[in-house]
Amino acid sequence: MTNFSDLGRLLRLLTRLKSCIRYAQRETFNSEINFLKQMQLDGRSNPLPKGPLRSLSPLVYPSGVLRVGGRVEHSSLPYHVKHPPILDEACHLAELIIVWAHARSLHVGFRSTYSYVLQRAWVNGGKCRIRHFILKCVVCVRNRSSPLTQLMANLPPGRVTPSRALARTGVEYAWPFHVLPKKGRGVRTTKIYVAAFVCMALKNIHLEPVGDFSTESLMDAVTRFIGVTFRGIVGGRCVVIQDSSEEDSRIKKSHLRRIYSSIGKHRASA
Incomplete structure (x- = not known):
């Protein structure tokens, strides 16, 4: 996955985003996924030990994807919006999603980019990662640039x-x-x-x-x-x-x- 610089190319190769997410989650959240699967097999609902995923109430769905839990099951929102998949900020797929979301938002800023990212996945620690990416974006740096001011000489x-x-x-x-x-x-x-x-x-x-x-x-x-x-x-x-x-x-x-x-x-x- 690290050989790809564009999310569209990666999706065309692996056909579906779920395949990419399962592959990325096995690299970063393998122990958490195994723990949650074991709890589901035992019929228990014990939360995860202390960690970054504990506050998200994560669940492993039948498709094998680790998703955000929460209390919005009866909402009329789409399924992928109510329970977005979880990705780590260090994952290369998360970076590709941020690049796609920032381009989709037309380089508007953090809030618009963050809303597009949430449509694809919940990036753990994604706010800092998005801000860091926007600070390095060439287009945004050019738009934020201010003209230089020339120092005036002393009056005669x-x-x-x-x-x-x-x-x-x-x-x-x-x-x-x-x-x-x-x-x-x-x-x-x-x-x-x-x-x-x-x-x-x-x-x-x-x-x-x-x-x-x-x-x-x-x-x-x-x-x-x-x-x-x-x-x-x-x-x-x-x-x-x-x-x-x-x-x-x-x-x-x-x-x-x-x-x-x-x-x-x-x-x-x-």
Whole structure:
């Protein structure tokens, strides 16, 4: 029996599950079966000595299968449900039944798998065996997996240092917008971009329209941003202009250096 990894193949070879159960029970419960048969021949109903089967009130039925006794003889349930055969958890047949039940329950979990196992047999110590099998099931492990979380780096000094609003600013380009340059019939839309200036400390936002990705358009937007934001502030000026996402916004370090050279009193850093 240990040469089989699938319950269906084993059942097709031995034709019936009863043959498999009798063979497995002779390997694990041979002494208990002989004791119960002797008690039945003597007409006595003495229970088994202390052991794992004592609480199950087992009986050996005429078919030679050791089954669970109990007090549900007059129940309308099927015979194999009222008196399921008993198997040991170390039996290979019990493992095959657990594999079949877990696949039949579509890998839902312990309770569903356990209910399907009870439809075939009572596995002594089966709860621990089922839980151990589910923990090793590849499909269940994949379903229980959680995505990894990336550890974030420390915030830059400009994000955690108190400063005046928009003194340390990050610049980013928004996606193109199609606008009408003027009203009237036959006017075609023009594609423009938006330069978003975000305060690194306070998250204030200033938006400026730009025509394209050229350096001249960005320089004009920065000039308007500084003129509007720091107008009337004595000594007010933008200390740092930082590109927050250089690869996506296509703003190169050389562009910021040219802005620095054109606006001498302001310092731009990439």
